Amino acid sequence: MLASLIVLAVVVASGAIVVRIVLLGDPGPATPPEPATPRPRAATNRPPGRAERPWWRREGRYFVEILALSGFAVAQPVLGSFGDSPETFVAAHASMRTIVMFGVGVVVLPALALWALAAVTGLAGARARRVGQSAAVGLLLGLFMSWFVRPLLPGRAWVLVAAVAAGLGAAFLYERFKAARLYLVFLSAAPAAFLMVFLAFSPVANLIFTPSPASAVAPAPPEAAAGQPSVVVVVLDELPTMSLLDGEGRIDAELFPNLARFADDATFYRNATTVATFTDLAVPSLLTGRIHTEAKAVRDDYVENLFTLLGDTHELNVHEAITSLCPPSRCDQASDPTAIGRLLSLAWDLWTGIVTSPAQTSLGDGVGETSFEALLGLIAGRFEHLDDFLGSLEPEDGRPRLDFAHLLLPHVPWQVLPDGQSHTGDPHPLGLLGPRWTTETAGQLGRQRHLLQLQYTDKQVGRMLDRLAELDRYDDSYVIVVADHGLSFQEEEFWRGVSRNNAHELLWVPLLIKAPGQVEGRITDVNTEIVDLVPTIADATGIGMGWEVDGRSLLNPALRHADDKRFVPSEDSTIEPDEGKAYATIDPVEGLANMLAAQPASAVPSDDPLALYRLPPHVEFTGTPVVELPQGPPADWKARLVEPEQYDDVDLQAPTLPVYVSGEVEQADTELRRVVVAVNGVIGGWGGLEAHLTVWSTRFAVLVPESLLRPGANTVEVFAMEGTGGEVTLRPVELLP
Numbered sequence: 001m002l003a004s005l006i007v008l009a010v011v012v013a014s015g016a017i018v019v020r021i022v023l024l025g026d027p028g029p030a031t032p033p034e035p036a037t038p039r040p041r042a043a044t045n046r047p048p049g050r051a052e053r054p055w056w057r058r059e060g061r062y063f064v065e066i067l068a069l070s071g072f073a074v075a076q077p078v079l080g081s082f083g084d085s086p087e088t089f090v091a092a093h094a095s096m097r098t099i100v101m102f103g104v105g106v107v108v109l110p111a112l113a114l115w116a117l118a119a120v121t122g123l124a125g126a127r128a129r130r131v132g133q134s135a136a137v138g139l140l141l142g143l144f145m146s147w148f149v150r151p152l153l154p155g156r157a158w159v160l161v162a163a164v165a166a167g168l169g170a171a172f173l174y175e176r177f178k179a180a181r182l183y184l185v186f187l188s189a190a191p192a193a194f195l196m197v198f199l200a201f202s203p204v205a206n207l208i209f210t211p212s213p214a215s216a217v218a219p220a221p222p223e224a225a226a227g228q229p230s231v232v233v234v235v236l237d238e239l240p241t242m243s244l245l246d247g248e249g250r251i252d253a254e255l256f257p258n259l260a261r262f263a264d265d266a267t268f269y270r271n272a273t274t275v276a277t278f279t280d281l282a283v284p285s286l287l288t289g290r291i292h293t294e295a296k297a298v299r300d301d302y303v304e305n306l307f308t309l310l311g312d313t314h315e316l317n318v319h320e321a322i323t324s325l326c327p328p329s330r331c332d333q334a335s336d337p338t339a340i341g342r343l344l345s346l347a348w349d350l351w352t353g354i355v356t357s358p359a360q361t362s363l364g365d366g367v368g369e370t371s372f373e374a375l376l377g378l379i380a381g382r383f384e385h386l387d388d389f390l391g392s393l394e395p396e397d398g399r400p401r402l403d404f405a406h407l408l409l410p411h412v413p414w415q416v417l418p419d420g421q422s423h424t425g426d427p428h429p430l431g432l433l434g435p436r437w438t439t440e441t442a443g444q445l446g447r448q449r450h451l452l453q454l455q456y457t458d459k460q461v462g463r464m465l466d467r468l469a470e471l472d473r474y475d476d477s478y479v480i481v482v483a484d485h486g487l488s489f490q491e492e493e494f495w496r497g498v499s500r501n502n503a504h505e506l507l508w509v510p511l512l513i514k515a516p517g518q519v520e521g522r523i524t525d526v527n528t529e530i531v532d533l534v535p536t537i538a539d540a541t542g543i544g545m546g547w548e549v550d551g552r553s554l555l556n557p558a559l560r561h562a563d564d565k566r567f568v569p570s571e572d573s574t575i576e577p578d579e580g581k582a583y584a585t586i587d588p589v590e591g592l593a594n595m596l597a598a599q600p601a602s603a604v605p606s607d608d609p610l611a612l613y614r615l616p617p618h619v620e621f622t623g624t625p626v627v628e629l630p631q632g633p634p635a636d637w638k639a640r641l642v643e644p645e646q647y648d649d650v651d652l653q654a655p656t657l658p659v660y661v662s663g664e665v666e667q668a669d670t671e672l673r674r675v676v677v678a679v680n681g682v683i684g685g686w687g688g689l690e691a692h693l694t695v696w697s698t699r700f701a702v703l704v705p706e707s708l709l710r711p712g713a714n715t716v717e718v719f720a721m722e723g724t725g726g727e728v729t730l731r732p733v734e735l736l737p
Contacts, residue, residue: 059115059119061185062115062118062119062133063111063112063115064184064185064188065133065137065181065184065185065188066111066114066115066118066133066136066137066140067107067108067111067115067188067191068184068185068187068188068190068191069137069140069141069144069184069187070107070110070111070114070140070191071107071111071187071188071190071191071194072140072144072187072190073140073141073143073144073147074106074110074111074143074351075106075107075110075191075194075195076190076194077147077350077351078106078347078350078351079103079106079107079194079195079197079198079202080194080198081350082102082106082198082204082347082350083197083198083202083203083204084202084203085203085204086203086204086206086207086324087280087322087323088343088346089102089204089207089339089343090207090320090322090323090324091321091322092336092339092342092343093335093336093339093381094207094335094336094339094340094343095335095339096207096208098335098337098339098340098343099199099204099207099208100199100208101340102340102343102344102347103195103198103199104195105340105344106344106347107191107192107194107195109344111191114136114139114140115136117132117136118132118133118135118136119132120132121133130175133174134171134174134175135171137170137171137174137184138167138168138169138170138171138174139167140170141166141167141169141170142163142164142166142167142168142170143163144166145162145163145165145166145167146160146162146163207324228313228314228400228541228542229400229476229477229478229516229540229541230314230396230400230401230402230403230473230476230477230478231310231314231400231401231402231403231477231478231480231537231540231541232402232403232404232464232468232473232477232478232479232480233306233402233403233404233405233480233482233533233537234404234405234407234461234464234480234481234482235283235286235404235405235406235407235482235483235484236407236409236410236457236481236482236483236484236510237279237321237406237407237408237409237410237411237483237484237485238279238410238411238412238450238483238484238485238486238487239410239454239457239483239486239487239509239510240483240486240487240504240505240506240508240509241270241272241483241486241508241509241510241595242486242504242505242508242595242598242599242600242601243447243450243451243454243601244256244259244454244510244601245596245600245601246600246601246602246606247600249270249523249596250263250523251263251268251510252600252601252602252606254602254606254607254611255451255455255458255601255602255606255611255612256454256455256458256601257458257462258458258459258461258462258465259458259461259481259510259512261462261465262461262465262479262481262512262514263512263521263523264520264521265514265518265519265520265521266479266481266512266513266514266518266521267512267513267514267515267518267521267522267523267524268510268511268512268521268522268523268524269511269512269513269524269526269528269554270523270524270525270592271508271524271525271526271527271528271588271592272482272508272509272510272511272528272529272530272532273507273508273509273528273529273530273565273567273588273591274483274484274485274486274506274507274509274529274530274567275291275529275530275531275550275566275567275568275583276291276292276485276567276568276570277485277486277496277497277498277506277507277567277570277573278485278496278570279322279484279485280322280323281293281294281568282484282485282530283322283323283406283484284302284305284323284325285530285531286482286484286530286531286533286534287302287305287306287307287323287325287534288302288304288305288306288325288531288534288547288549289531289532289533289534289535289545289547289549289550289551290531290547290548290549290550290551291531291550291566291568291582291583292568293568293582293583302325304545304546304547305325305326305534306325306402306404306533306534306537307325307326307327307330307331307402307404308327308330309534309537309538309543309545310402310537310541310543311327311329311330313399313400313541313543314399314400314401314402315397315399315400315401315402316330316331316401316402316404317392317393317394317401317402317403317404318330318331318402318404319385319388319389319392319404319405319406320404320406321382321385321406321407321408322406322408323406336381338381382407382408382409382411385405385407385408386405386407386409386460389403389405389407389464390460390463390464390467393464393467393468393471393473394471395471395472395473396473406484407457407460409453409456409457409460410450410453410454410456410457412427412429412450413425413427413428414429414446414449414450414452414453415427415449415453416452416453416456417452417453417456417657417659417706418452418455418456418459419456420456420459421654421655421656421657421706422655422656422657423656423657423658423659423660423703424642424643424646424656424657424658424659424660425449425660425662425701425703426662426701429442429445429446429449430442430445430446430662430690430692430699430701431443431445431446431688431690431691432446432495433691435494435495435496435572436492436493436494436495437488437489437490437491437492437493437495438491438492438690438691439491439688439690440491440688441674441687441688441690442491442688442690443489443490443491444489444615444616444687445615445687445690445701445702445703446489446495447489448612448613448615448703449703450487450489451601451612452612452703455612461481465479475516475517476516476517477514477516478513478514478515478516478537478540479513479514480511480512480513480514480533480537481510481511481512482509482510482511482512482530482533483509483510483511484509484530485506485507485509486505486506486507486508486509487505487506488502488505488506489505490502490505494572494573496570496572497569497570497571497572497573497574498567498569498570498573498574498575498584498586499573499574499575500574500575500586503575503586503591503594504591504592504594504595504598505595505598507565507567507586507591508591508592508595509530511528511530511533513536513554515540525592526554526560527560527563527565527588528554529550529551529565529566530551531549531550531551532551532552532553532554533551534549534551535549535551535552535553536551536553536554536555538553539553539555539556540555550566563587563588563589564585564586564587564588565585565586565587565588565591566583566584566585567583567584567585567586568582568583568584569583569584599616602614603615603616603619604619609705609707610622610623610705610707613684613685613703613704613705615685615686615687618686618721618728621676621683621685621686622683622684622685622686622705623682623683623705624682624683625681625682625683626678626681626682626683626717626719626730627681629683629728629729629730630728630729630730631719631729631730631731631732632722632729632730632731633731634731634732634733634734635670635672635719635720635731635732635733635734636667636670636672636720637665637666637667637670637672637720637733638665638666638667638733638734638735638736639663639664639665639666639700639718639733639734639735639736640663640664640666640735640736640737641661641662641663641716641718641735642662642663642664642699643658644716644735646658647713647714647715647716648713648714649712649713650709650710650711650712650713650714651711652706652709652710652711657706657709658709658714659684659703659704659705659706659709660701660702660703661677661679661684661701661702661703661704661716661718662699662700662701662702663699663700663701663718663735664692664697664698664699665689665697665698665699665700666736670689670720672720672721672722672731673688673689674686674687674688674689674720674721675687675688675689675700675702675718675719675720675721675733676702676718676719676720676721676730677700677702677704677716677717677718677719678716678717678718678719679704679708679709679714679715679716679717680708680709680710680714680715681715681717682708684702684703684704684705684708685702685703685704685705686702686721687700687701687702688700700718716735717732718732718733718735719731719732719733720733
């Protein structure tokens with residue numbers, strides 16, 4: 001609102017000034033007429049008119065004109081959107097200096113680039129330079145018009161027509177009327193106003209104007225912390241409880257041995273649920289014990305939280321990912337010097353219209369391919385973030401510790417294999433449109449990728465447990481592993497929007513708590529929510545909470561939730577809030593039953609080394625030689641592999657393995673929509689033909705076991721599957737070069 005008022009004020013004031021000047025007398029055309037009594041050229045040694053102005057003044061004015069329009073066409077849309085999304089900067093671990101540099105860069109760099117491009121035309125003479133400047137003005141106003149009318153017009157064609165018309169009109173007015181050029185000079189104050197609003201008055205200002213670490217509150221004396229247990233909290237991201245289960249309601253020890261061994265020592269709250277399906281709501285709720293309905297990510301919005309609760313008694317070692325709730329007086333969280341590049345890249349994605357909002361990309365909730373690429377850039381440091389946390393675990397030094405880490409795992413993009421090598425799969429899940437899974441096979445492929453990355457996550461949990469044991473801290477600490485929210489993989493369901501059909505996937509999340517001295521695991525189905533975590537820690541440490549919470553201590557059997565589950569519905573949710581409340585409720589008994597009855601992580605016995613590659617209903621295919629299955633005539637469609645050269649010389653020790661076999665389909669109007677991929681004569685898996693979001697083509701993708709690859713050259717074959725059940729025939733697909 002403030003930005004809009006400033007824009008209006010600048011436009012009106014500039015217009016009023018120009019009108020006043022024009023009414024008093026237009027100074028004249030761009031090139032003043034010859035004087036009545038011309039002086040000899042030799043007397044002035046300068047050409048008449050505009051050429052009398054020094055080049056640097058002329059180019060300076062040209063730059064100011066471009067800066068004015070660039071402010072409206074680029075800076076205001078970008079800074080306005082980013083200003084409402086402080087969590088984007090938190091996720092990028094941006095320092096105050098980085099945020100200021102980002103704002104200045106968004107204002108200055110586009111104008112500087114376009115001015116330099118237009119200035120090149122000056123090499124062809126003054127007239128060409130003037131035409132280049134008119135073209136730059138027309139381009140910027142056309143771009144601004146495209147932003148302005150995009151929500152108002154029915155299609156891209158009409159937006160393009162409006163933008164071209166506005167651009168041509170602007171170029172004409174600029175060339176013809178000096179008042180138009182003068183107007184641009186006065187408008188050049190607008191970019192500075194946009195920058196001021198972004199830095200001083202938007203929600204991002206809370207990240208800039210924060211208390212200095214020098215104002216740290218003195219820690220409590222050692223005797224106040226005597227007898228307090230240390231606390232270790234690891235928050236995993238985007239993990240449904242059902243992804244961990246073995247079909248018997250327990251964590252699958254074959255697929256996830258480290259979480260399973262931790263469960264052998266801890267209490268597994270199997271009926272635990274989140275209160276939101278998006279990280280920017282779920283994590284603040286988890287850290288404060290309160291159900292929040294508005295997404296914010298900075299400490300000024302959540303003054304009372306886990307870190308302020310334990311700040312006086314515990315030494316804090318905090319590694320937040322997309323929030324910044326720990327006060328600088330308590331935490332010194334390092335900034336990322338490379339954040340400015342990723343943020344400017346994200347700004348480019350936003351401005352080009354591919355990403356709806358920066359918050360969407362920072363949290364992985366967008367559905368555009370480029371948004372996932374931007375997300376990949378924003379969370380590229382998540383593995384270093386993990387290593388930093390593990391390296392920061394230290395012995396107690398006279399005071400108990402709080403070690404906290406929010407790990408963006410197994411969150412999308414799903415590109416990591418269990419041993420830490422990556423694969424070449426697209427950051428954007430194939431078949432995820434709008435944001436729904438379009439087919440059952442698309443959701444199944446997404447879940448397979450998720451589970452493989454979850455196996456990698458399990459290994460990192462094991463590293464953490466081993467490190468605590470090495471430091472002699474495991475036995476005597478509260479160790480807690482929890483996830484912020486789940487994810488749905490069902491066909492035609494929103495992957496983050498809660499419905500009656502997918503609530504058990506999205507809301508039920510793992511919560512495991514090991515108390516000091518606990519050596520025997522147990523499973524409880526008591527009604528639990530993630531907002532119970534902070535009250536439980538307060539109860540365990542004996543520290544009184546100074547604020548009201550929506551959660552209950554799990555250590556006090558007398559405190560129990562009502563017979564429902566609470567959550568804040570997103571815009572994709574089909575469950576409406578309860579009357580008079582900001583949250584909705586569902587039945588915990590039904591949801592738990594659905595979660596326990598759902599398909600386990602593996603469709604076959606999980607001690608099978610190829611378990612996660614055996615996708616139902618054709619679990620028997622993977623690992624079978626092609627020659628053992630009947631083959632029919634060639635399929636009625638052809639395909640072109642994505643990057644086929646990656647199979648020519650495979651290095652099994654490389655950081656990336658070509659186990660994600662994908663291709664683009666030609667002549668996709670076919671009933672043969674199931675695909676089988678074989679590597680070196682052995683079937684690696686099967687999938688389906690899916691719609692690809694950004695290129696609007698039909699593609700397939702199959703994850704094959706890395707054990708099928710061999711060093712050097714590898715042969716890839718693709719077949720269409722015909723028939724059902726045991727009557728399946730493979731029809732070879734011609735692979736185009």
